Amino acid sequence: MSNKTVFGQIVSGEIPVKKLAETDRVLAFYDQNPQASVHILVIPKTTEYANVTELAAGDPGLLAEIVQVAKKLATVYADGDYRLVFNNGAGAGQTVFHVHAHVLAGDLTESSAGG
Numbered sequence: 001m002s003n004k005t006v007f008g009q010i011v012s013g014e015i016p017v018k019k020l021a022e023t024d025r026v027l028a029f030y031d032q033n034p035q036a037s038v039h040i041l042v043i044p045k046t047t048e049y050a051n052v053t054e055l056a057a058g059d060p061g062l063l064a065e066i067v068q069v070a071k072k073l074a075t076v077y078a079d080g081d082y083r084l085v086f087n088n089g090a091g092a093g094q095t096v097f098h099v100h101a102h103v104l105a106g107d108l109t110e111s112s113a114g115g
């Protein structure tokens with residue numbers, strides 16, 4: 001049995017997803033429980049970082065790449081404007097401990113903060 005998070009299993013291909021964007025280090029796919037008309041998750045392929053605080057400290061360039069991919073996706077799937085949410089810690093609603101950005105776009109009037 002795998003002890004990876006679900007996102008680790010998505011990166012390794014154990015759980016198939018429709019890839020919306022991919023670079024050498026980053027992968028994007030739809031959230032399975034969308035909170036906005038566009039709700040995409042952008043994750044690093046590395047399983048090293050559990051949350052955005054760790055990522056920012058350990059590899060700020062990779063965090064910047066996540067933001068760049070988020071912007072591109074918002075341009076393709078919405079009007080280019082987007083909300084970027086990182087739930088950081090269980091108390092903030094984080095449920096998957098593989099850092100991920102929620103890219104929320106489109107009609108945001110009814111959407112939550114990605115949780």
Ligand code: 5GP
Pocket residue numbers: 006015017029030031032033034041086087093094095096097114115
């Ligand atoms: P968190 O609450 O940790 O910030 O966000 C985790 C997100 O991952 C949730 O919005 C949830 O819907 C999404 N999610 C959890 N498991 C899967 C999965 O297997 N596939 C996809 N596409 N999304 C998932």
